[in-house]
Amino acid sequence: MILTVTLNAAIDTTYRTDRFAPSDTNRVDLVSRQAGGKGVNVARLLHAWGQPVIATGLAGGAAGRWIAADLADRGVDVRFAAVAGESRTTTVVVDASGEATTVSERGPVVSPEEWAAFRALHRDLVGQAALVVLSGSLPRGVPATAYAQLVADARQEGVGAIVDADGPALRAALEQRPYVVKPNADELRRVTGIDDPLAAASVIGTSYGVNVVASLGARGLLLWTADAVVQASGSPLTGNPTGAGDAVVAALAAGTVRGDTLADCLRDAVALSAAAVLQDTAGTVDMDDVRRLRPGVTLTHLAAAGRAS
Amino acid sequence: MILTVTLNAAIDTTYRTDRFAPSDTNRVDLVSRQAGGKGVNVARLLHAWGQPVIATGLAGGAAGRWIAADLADRGVDVRFAAVAGESRTTTVVVDASGEATTVSERGPVVSPEEWAAFRALHRDLVGQAALVVLSGSLPRGVPATAYAQLVADARQEGVGAIVDADGPALRAALEQRPYVVKPNADELRRVTGIDDPLAAASVIGTSYGVNVVASLGARGLLLWTADAVVQASGSPLTGNPTGAGDAVVAALAAGTVRGDTLADCLRDAVALSAAAVLQDTAGTVDMDDVRRLRPGVTLTHLAAAGRAS
Numbered sequence: 001m002i003l004t005v006t007l008n009a010a011i012d013t014t015y016r017t018d019r020f021a022p023s024d025t026n027r028v029d030l031v032s033r034q035a036g037g038k039g040v041n042v043a044r045l046l047h048a049w050g051q052p053v054i055a056t057g058l059a060g061g062a063a064g065r066w067i068a069a070d071l072a073d074r075g076v077d078v079r080f081a082a083v084a085g086e087s088r089t090t091t092v093v094v095d096a097s098g099e100a101t102t103v104s105e106r107g108p109v110v111s112p113e114e115w116a117a118f119r120a121l122h123r124d125l126v127g128q129a130a131l132v133v134l135s136g137s138l139p140r141g142v143p144a145t146a147y148a149q150l151v152a153d154a155r156q157e158g159v160g161a162i163v164d165a166d167g168p169a170l171r172a173a174l175e176q177r178p179y180v181v182k183p184n185a186d187e188l189r190r191v192t193g194i195d196d197p198l199a200a201a202s203v204i205g206t207s208y209g210v211n212v213v214a215s216l217g218a219r220g221l222l223l224w225t226a227d228a229v230v231q232a233s234g235s236p237l238t239g240n241p242t243g244a245g246d247a248v249v250a251a252l253a254a255g256t257v258r259g260d261t262l263a264d265c266l267r268d269a270v271a272l273s274a275a276a277v278l279q280d281t282a283g284t285v286d287m288d289d290v291r292r293l294r295p296g297v298t299l300t301h302l303a304a305a306g307r308a309s
Numbered sequence: 310m311i312l313t314v315t316l317n318a319a320i321d322t323t324y325r326t327d328r329f330a331p332s333d334t335n336r337v338d339l340v341s342r343q344a345g346g347k348g349v350n351v352a353r354l355l356h357a358w359g360q361p362v363i364a365t366g367l368a369g370g371a372a373g374r375w376i377a378a379d380l381a382d383r384g385v386d387v388r389f390a391a392v393a394g395e396s397r398t399t400t401v402v403v404d405a406s407g408e409a410t411t412v413s414e415r416g417p418v419v420s421p422e423e424w425a426a427f428r429a430l431h432r433d434l435v436g437q438a439a440l441v442v443l444s445g446s447l448p449r450g451v452p453a454t455a456y457a458q459l460v461a462d463a464r465q466e467g468v469g470a471i472v473d474a475d476g477p478a479l480r481a482a483l484e485q486r487p488y489v490v491k492p493n494a495d496e497l498r499r500v501t502g503i504d505d506p507l508a509a510a511s512v513i514g515t516s517y518g519v520n521v522v523a524s525l526g527a528r529g530l531l532l533w534t535a536d537a538v539v540q541a542s543g544s545p546l547t548g549n550p551t552g553a554g555d556a557v558v559a560a561l562a563a564g565t566v567r568g569d570t571l572a573d574c575l576r577d578a579v580a581l582s583a584a585a586v587l588q589d590t591a592g593t594v595d596m597d598d599v600r601r602l603r604p605g606v607t608l609t610h611l612a613a614a615g616r617a618s
Contacts (some may be wrong), residue, residue: 013398015412022331025411030395062375069371086339089322092399093412101413102334103324181506 001127004205005122005150005290006057007017007090008139009067009080009105011034011089014041014281028093032281035070036090038136041283042253045272047076051254051294054079058118059110061086079125081118083108085139085218094280098238111231122150127157130257133249133298134173135164138209147173148174160256164249174204180262182249188214197222198229198302205233211262215245215270220270223262229302232266234274234293243282247272263299270297311562312438313352314431315366315457316449317416318376318389320398321345323590329404337402341590342378346397347445347473350555350592351562354581356385357594358389360563364389365434367427367448369417370395388434390427391486392417394448403589419450425487442480442558444473448520453477460485469565473558476512483513489520490551491558497523503556506531507538507611520563521580522572524554529579532571538611541575543583543602556581572608579606 003094012035015028035044043055055076059067060083067087071078085108093101127148132154134147143149147169151161160179163170166187174181174191181204194200201212201224212224220233251272255265268290275289276282321344324337332387344353352364364385368376369392376396394417402410435441443456452458456478460470469488472479475496483490483500490513492500497509510521510533520613521533530543561579564574570585584598585591 015414020331020409022329023408025413026410028414030414037409062378066371099332101331103337103400104334105324105337105339 001052001054001129002046002257003125003132004039004041004046004053004057005134006037006039006043006055006136007110007142007146008137009035009037009040009057009059009064009087009139009162009278010107011063011066012146013089013091015091016095017093018096020093020099020101026093031094034281034283035067036282038246040067040071040306041059041243042133042135042250043071043076043251044074045247046254046281047074049287051249051257053077054125054129054287056080058083058110058114060084060086060110063087063089075283079121081121083110083114085109090180093243098240100242107139108141110139112141113141115146119149119153123153123157126150126154126159129159131160131166131179131253133162133278134178134223135246135249138169144168144248145172148176151176151178152307162249162253163171164245171271174210176206177208177210180213180217180246180252182213182252184215184245185217188247198224202229213262214261215248215264215273217241221248221266221273223266225262230261230263231268231300231302232270232297234270234297237274237277239277240280240282241277243276243279243284244273246283247276247285248288266299267294267297269280310361310363310438311355311566312365312431312434312441313348313355313362313364314350314380314441314443315346315348315364315445316419316451316455317446318344318346318366318368318373318396319416320348320375320396321591322398322400324400324402324404327405328408329402329408333401334596335397340403340573341591342512343590344376344487345591347381347447347555348442350552351442351444351559352380352385352590352605353383354556354594355563356383356561356598358563360566362386363434363438365389365431367417367419369393372396372398388430390430391424392419392423394418395495401551403549406550407503408612409549409551412427413468416448417450419448421450422530424451424455427459428462432462432466435459435463435468438463438468440469440562442473442562443487444555444558445449446475454481456482457485460487471558471562471565473554483517483519485518488519488565489522489561490563491522491554493524493554494526507533511538515534521555522571522575524582526550527562530557530575530582534571536616537572538573539575540609540611541579541606543579543606545587546583548586548587549591551592552585553582555592556585575608576603577605
């Protein structure tokens with residue numbers, strides 16, 4: 001079982017309209033309303049591929065109940081810890097040209113007691129897991145060391161962690177040596193101060209002794225491990241980039257629990273990410289798209305780099 | 310008891326942000342999330358003023374359950390008929406300059422069977438009512454004669470109706486002679502083709518034999534009855550005009566069941582409407598504002614006009 005953690009779960013609402021008019025009334029058509037947050041998207045993708053998964057995290061209020069019910073309705077095993085605050089709603093309006101306007105609540109403020117209760121729940125669940133995925137932004141009130149604490153708790157149980165985070169949360173998590181981190185180009189730059197993704201990934205990998213899979217948008221993925229540096233890319237596609245990174249994480253998680261190396265996971269990760277871009281909403285793919293896109297993925301071994309393995 | 314009818318009930322969400330950025334991600338603060346739709350706003354105002362009220366209408370799905378629960382939590386007696394479709398959500402983002410950007414779902418498509426079931430529920434409830442308020446737009450699937458049918462059903466029970474509607478729904482309702490209609494300037498123009506509000510109100514009043522209270526924004530209210538034509542206005546206020554018309558309707562309804570003439574209701578209607586403008590969200594007023602604003606309302610008798618009474 002893969003455990004996904006979503007500390008700031010959301011109701012994600014996506015609308016379509018011909019033209020978006022600020023300072024006016026926009027009549028819109030509902031495209032989808034679903035449970036969201038990066039970890040939730042990963043859980044939904046893993047479940048859709050038949051991978052046993054438990055979605056945990058923090059959720060509160062009527063929105064929190066809606067999120068848990070929506071995931072359960074879709075067949076995902078949900079074990080959220082309740083918080084007193086109301087979980088956030090995000091609203092995305094996509095116009096005919098594909099431009100997306102997002103309105104995003106900040107979500108609940110989590111108390112120290114609620115965080116302690118979640119950490120206890122996580123300790124219990126991670127003991128049953130083959131891998132834990134820690135994805136997305138932290139709600140207010142949760143310490144910047146939240147993912148670091150969860151990575152440490154997972155290691156205590158002999159369970160590896162994949163971390164998809166930003167800024168101080170990512171930096172703190174790195175100190176606890178997760179199995180792999182998945183920053184994008186901006187996140188790499190913010191953590192290292194280095195513009196070049198390969199140099200930045202290499203600095204993170206060697207400094208902290210972790211594996212790095214960087215998602216570089218249309219340029220595909222860059223894997224840095226102690227044994228290999230590989231660039232993986234597919235045909236450039238236009239579509240909805242939201243959720244593409246979650247598809248990468250899901251592919252890495254699914255491959256890892258199958259016993260694949262990260263290099264083995266790259267072809268799936270690029271194909272799944274590209275298939276996610278073709279969908280209107282995050283956390284869904286059409287498996288026919290994945291099969292069609294997979295053979296077009298190019299892997300380029302840049303170096304047998306890094307430190308000695 | 311006053312019965313309010315809301316055929317396209319909504320979850321109304323209002324956000325605040327410093328600057329609204331289209332085609333970008335806007336982090337917003339939640340101002341309020343509450344049950345909405347014009348009839349629901351009227352019901353909440355009447356309840357806040359201690360007037361016995363039942364809120365009925367159509368609501369569906371998880372959003373419909375949320376709407377009913379929200380009203381019940383606020384102490385309003387709710388008797389919605391369930392529909393299979395999902396009730397709509399409206400999202401309003403107000404920036405620092407007061408500009409409002411609205412994203413509005415269209416709401417459910419109502420089947421003929423659902424409409425028939427609601428009409429039976431309405432017949433039952435209106436028999437217990439002193440007055441019925443029919444407010445707001447019609448959902449898809451409901452006939453344009455919906456309010457006309459409900460006005461006729463109310464009259465069958467000896468119960469008067471206040472109609473706040475637009476276009477074909479208003480035109481059809483007029484044929485059934487409700488006690489009063491409350492168009493705004495645009496609605497008056499659309500129904501009569503006449504620009505001047507007084508001339509338009511007079512045409513509606515004499516043609517259909519109904520009373521007219523027209524809401525003219527900052528210019529206040531215009532009452533046309535067979536016995537009197539009165540202009541009522543207060544000090545111009547800046548604020549949120551959403552819900553000002555609902556406050557007018559609530560004041561007319563509350564006064565009417567107390568036995569007041571419509572002319573007697575005008576001072577309250579202007580003061581309540583102005584107090585509503587001072588609130589961030591529709592369907593709420595501060596009674597201190599009402600008391601402060603009431604003495605400033607000016608009534609101008611334009612003529613003892615209309616037809617012979």
